[in-house]
Structures are given as structure tokens and as C-alpha cells.
Amino acid sequence: MITLVLEPEQKAAMPPVATQANDDPKISVRDFDFFYGSAKVLHNISLDIPPRKVTALIGPSGCGKSTFIRSINRMNDIIPDARGKGTILIDGKDVYGGDTDVVELRRRVGMVFQKSNPFPKSIYDNVAYGLRIGGLRNKRQLDEIIERSLTRAALWHEVKDRLHASALALSGGQQQRLCIARALAVDPEILLMDEPASALDPIATSKIEELIYELKESYTIVIVTHNMQQAARVSDRTAFFMLGRLVEEGDKNTIFMNPKEKMTEDYVTGRFG
Amino acid sequence: MQRHFDRDIDELKHLLLRMGAMVEDAMARSIRALLERDTALANEVIARDDEIDRMEIVIDQKTIELIAIMQPTASDLRFVATIMKITPELERIADLAQDVCERAIELNREPMLKPVSDLPRLAHDAQSMVRDALDAFVRGDAALARRVIADDDNVDALTESSFRNLLTYMLEDARNISSAIRLTFIGKYFERMADGATNICEMVVYLVEGKMIKHTALAAADE
Numbered sequence: 001m002i003t004l005v006l007e008p009e010q011k012a013a014m015p016p017v018a019t020q021a022n023d024d025p026k027i028s029v030r031d032f033d034f035f036y037g038s039a040k041v042l043h044n045i046s047l048d049i050p051p052r053k054v055t056a057l058i059g060p061s062g063c064g065k066s067t068f069i070r071s072i073n074r075m076n077d078i079i080p081d082a083r084g085k086g087t088i089l090i091d092g093k094d095v096y097g098g099d100t101d102v103v104e105l106r107r108r109v110g111m112v113f114q115k116s117n118p119f120p121k122s123i124y125d126n127v128a129y130g131l132r133i134g135g136l137r138n139k140r141q142l143d144e145i146i147e148r149s150l151t152r153a154a155l156w157h158e159v160k161d162r163l164h165a166s167a168l169a170l171s172g173g174q175q176q177r178l179c180i181a182r183a184l185a186v187d188p189e190i191l192l193m194d195e196p197a198s199a200l201d202p203i204a205t206s207k208i209e210e211l212i213y214e215l216k217e218s219y220t221i222v223i224v225t226h227n228m229q230q231a232a233r234v235s236d237r238t239a240f241f242m243l244g245r246l247v248e249e250g251d252k253n254t255i256f257m258n259p260k261e262k263m264t265e266d267y268v269t270g271r272f273g
Numbered sequence: 274m275q276r277h278f279d280r281d282i283d284e285l286k287h288l289l290l291r292m293g294a295m296v297e298d299a300m301a302r303s304i305r306a307l308l309e310r311d312t313a314l315a316n317e318v319i320a321r322d323d324e325i326d327r328m329e330i331v332i333d334q335k336t337i338e339l340i341a342i343m344q345p346t347a348s349d350l351r352f353v354a355t356i357m358k359i360t361p362e363l364e365r366i367a368d369l370a371q372d373v374c375e376r377a378i379e380l381n382r383e384p385m386l387k388p389v390s391d392l393p394r395l396a397h398d399a400q401s402m403v404r405d406a407l408d409a410f411v412r413g414d415a416a417l418a419r420r421v422i423a424d425d426d427n428v429d430a431l432t433e434s435s436f437r438n439l440l441t442y443m444l445e446d447a448r449n450i451s452s453a454i455r456l457t458f459i460g461k462y463f464e465r466m467a468d469g470a471t472n473i474c475e476m477v478v479y480l481v482e483g484k485m486i487k488h489t490a491l492a493a494a495d496e
Contacts, residue, residue: 206276210276210277213277229344232341232342232343232344233278233342233343252342253338253341253342256341256342257337257338257341
């Protein structure tokens with residue numbers, strides 16, 4: 001299990017809470033370390049993720065960006081000997097606090113993975129899954145939410161006539177949008193996307209990118225991507241990770257046009273990585 | 274599929290058209306200030322040039338941003354390249370309108386010269402070329418762009434004939450020389466504005482057809 005210890009000096013170093021509600025980060029990470037057994041894979045990460053914006057995490061393989069994103073909704077809890085240190089706050093509340101309901105946390109923080117993973121059920125049942133677990137049985141309400149979720153995921157028009165067909169019969173891009181619809185159905189506030197388009201062809205990829213662009217009106221999105229051009233296109237803010245450290249974070253225009261750090265410059269210009 | 278890039282492109286096009294309208298306005302006012310000997314209007318054009326310069330910077334930044342962020346290809350790339358080439362042409366045309374106003378103010382301090390019949394025509398023809406060049410860009414009309422390019426020969430001929438006209442005034446009476454030289458400059462400024470319109474139109478042909486038609490002599494020599 002993850003144990004979280006905040007040293008007194010770390011607590012003292014935490015910045016004061018912003019006074020204006022609009023400026024408050026949705027997710028606020030302070031001095032976060034992460035270990036797999038004795039191996040330290042994240043070093044002292046501090047990062048604010050603004051609400052209703054897309055924050056992209058970029059960096060070479062093994063730099064810790066997936067570990068980081070999975071720490072936000074405690075997906076790393078299931079890995080034996082994994083533990084974090086430091087704080088991750090969502091709306092000011094510690095994700096790793098003793099009173100956190102992990103099931104509720106994962107409802108609020110939805111996740112989409114690299115490989116689409118629909119259940120071997122119908123399209124309808126996939127989107128209804130989380131709702132039914134949450135106790136919703138009313139058919140009319142289910143129908144409404146399923147239509148809304150599929151519409152938001154830009155899939156409704158392609159599947160509305162075959163909602164009870166198997167989800168596995170959909171194309172890769174459609175399956176990925178179905179997984180997004182499934183995540184949206186339980187009304188999350190945050191969407192974590194771990195390379196959501198890396199297994200898709202360019203057309204399906206651009207559909208996902210357009211969708212991300214639309215979704216940020218309503219959701220806070222954190223996306224991990226290997227594709228720097230994708231990060232440039234879809235994100236508002238970009239964070240560059242390297243060897244488990246956050247090298248630079250900022251407005252995406254700064255990161256892609258005039259980064260402060262030499263290492264970021266070398267990575268975004270393709271000199272290494 | 275509507276891409277959010279299309280919205281960026283529309284925004285950029287809109288900014289360029291706003292700049293184009295400002296430049297056309299500066300040009301029209303400079304002609305009026307010259308022909309009506311209106312020093313106050315000339316000063317107004319000079320004062321407003323900063324706004325056009327600022328617009329150029331905004332468009333430059335937005336264009337560079339789009340290249341960095343969207344990595345445009347094919348017609349998107351040609352569009353962005355066209356914007357980058359058209360913007361400085363517009364800014365230069367506005368500077369020339371400002372130059373016309375500076376000379377007009379100087380002319381107003383001197384006795385009025387006899388009319389130079391070709392100069393107002395030259396000014397209006399140059400103005401039409403700039404307007405048509407911008408229309409060609411908005412409509413993606415390569416045929417119109419080619420017609421504007423062809424019009425440049427008329428403007429060159431008018432520049433030459435107004436120069437000859439002014440030369441006779443200078444030969445007639447040495448006291449005309451100061452004003453006549455200023456008017457010769459002005460003729461040249463309008464001729465340069467028409468060249469700017471021609472350059473814009475060459476880029477419109479590139480945008481629409483993907484063909485570089487400038488420096489045709491070089492292209493002919495290569496064949």
C-alpha cells in the first residue's frame with residue numbers, strides 16, 4: 001500500500017492557497033516522490049494543474065510521466081511495494097488522505113488508456129457499466145446519460161442504431177471514443193489520458209484530438225503523450241519530464257517556441273529522446 | 274471534419290483583413306491629404322501608422338505560434354507562408370502612405386504647383402491594385418490576382434509620364450524644382466505601393482495553385 005509522509009519542513013514550504021477561486025489549481029502537487037520498492041522513480045515533483053485546461057506531460061520513455069498520472073487517481077495503489085511521498089491535492093483535498101474514498105476518487109478522476117479496453121459487452125452496457133455499479137437502474141435515466149455521454153465523446157451518430165451490438169465490433173478509434181464515453185458517463189471532473197491515441201491511425205487520432213479540444217470546456221484533462229506534435233496541438237500547458245524529474249512546465253507556447261531549459265529545447269527539437 | 278486549426282486559420286485571416294482595411298484606409302487618406310492639401314489629415318495618417326505596425330507584430334506572433342503548434346502541411350502550410358509574406362508588404366504600403374503624407378505636408382508649405390494630371394490617376398490605380406490584391410486573397414481568386422499583376426505595367430507607365438511632366442515644370446522654372454522633386458518622390462511611392470500589391474498577388478497565386486510565379490525571367494532561364 002501507499003504510505004504518505006509529509007515532513008514538517010515540506011509542509012512549511014507549501015505555497016499559500018491562492019485567494020481567487022478562478023486561479024485555484026484543480027490539482028496541486030507538492031514535493032511528490034514515488035518509489036517502486038527501493039527504486040525512486042519520481043523526484044520531488046511540484047506542479048499545479050489548472051481547471052478546464054489540457055495539461056500535456058511529455059518526455060522520453062521511462063521518464064515517469066505515466067507513473068505520475070497514475071498517482072493522481074491512485075491507480076498505482078494496486079502495485080505491490082509502490083509508495084508515494086508528498087502531497088497531491090484535488091480541489092485542496094489530499095488524494096492520499098486517510099478519509100479518501102478511492103472508488104469515489106476514481107469516479108471523479110476518469111482514466112483512458114493507450115489501448116482501448118471496452119468490456120466484452122454491448123456498446124450500451126459499456127457506457128452503463130459505471131452507472132449501474134453506482135446503483136442507477138432507471139432505464140429512462142440510463143438512456144439519457146448514455147446518449148449524452150456518447151454524444152460528448154463524438155460517437156453517438158456512429159453507433160445510435162446499434163447500441164446493443166458488441167463494443168468489440170467497433171474500430172480502434174471508435175473503441176477509444178467509447179472508453180471516453182464510459183469515463184464521461186459517471187460525470188467525472190478530471191480526465192487522465194495515458195497516450196490515448198498512440199495506437200490509432202492519423203484520422204482516428206485527429207478525431208480524438210478534436211474531442212479533447214471540445215472536452216476541456218467541461219473537464220480538467222491531463223494527457224500523457226509520446227507525440228510532441230500532439231502535445232503542442234491539444235494542450236494549453238505542457239510539462240516536460242526527464243529521468244523522473246519535472247524539468248520544465250509552462251504555457252505550451254513557451255515550451256514549444258522558447259523553452260527556458262536547454263534540456264527541454266533539446267527534447268522538443270528532437271536532439272534527443 | 275471541422276478542425277480547431279480551421280478556427281485558428283480563420284482568426285489569422287480575419288487579423289490580416291483587419292490590417293488590410295487599416296492599410297487601405299491609410300492609403301485613401303494619404304491621397305485625400307495630398308490632393309486636398311489637408312495637413313491635419315496627413316498628420317492623422319502619420320499618427321495612426323503605429324497601430325498598423327502593432328498589427329503586424331500580432332500577426333507575426335500568431336503565425337509563428339501556428340507553425341510551432343500545428344505543423345501545417347499542404348494548403349495549410351501555403352496559407353501560413355502566404356500570410357507571412359503578405360503582412361510585411363502591407364506594412365510597407367502603410368509606411369509609403371505615411372511618406373506620401375510627409376511630402377504632402379512639406380508641399381503645403383510651398384506655393385501650389387500646376388496640376389500633374391497623371392499623378393491622381395497613378396494614386397487611384399495603385400489604390401485599386403491594393404484593394405483588388407486583398408480581394409483576391411480573401412476569395413482565393415488567382416485570376417483576379419493575375420489581372421492585378423498585369424495592371425502594374427500601367428502604373429509604371431503613369432509613374433514615368435508624371436515624372437516627365439514634372440521634369441518640364443522644373444525646366445520651365447527653377448522655383449518649381451523643390452515641389453516637383455517632392456511630387457516625383459510621391460509618384461515613386463505610389464508605384465512602390467502597386468509593387469506591393471503585385472507581390473501580394475504573386476503569393477495569392479502560390480496559395481491557390483502552389484506555383485511560384487515571381488521572377489518569371491529566372492524561371493524562363495531555368496527551362
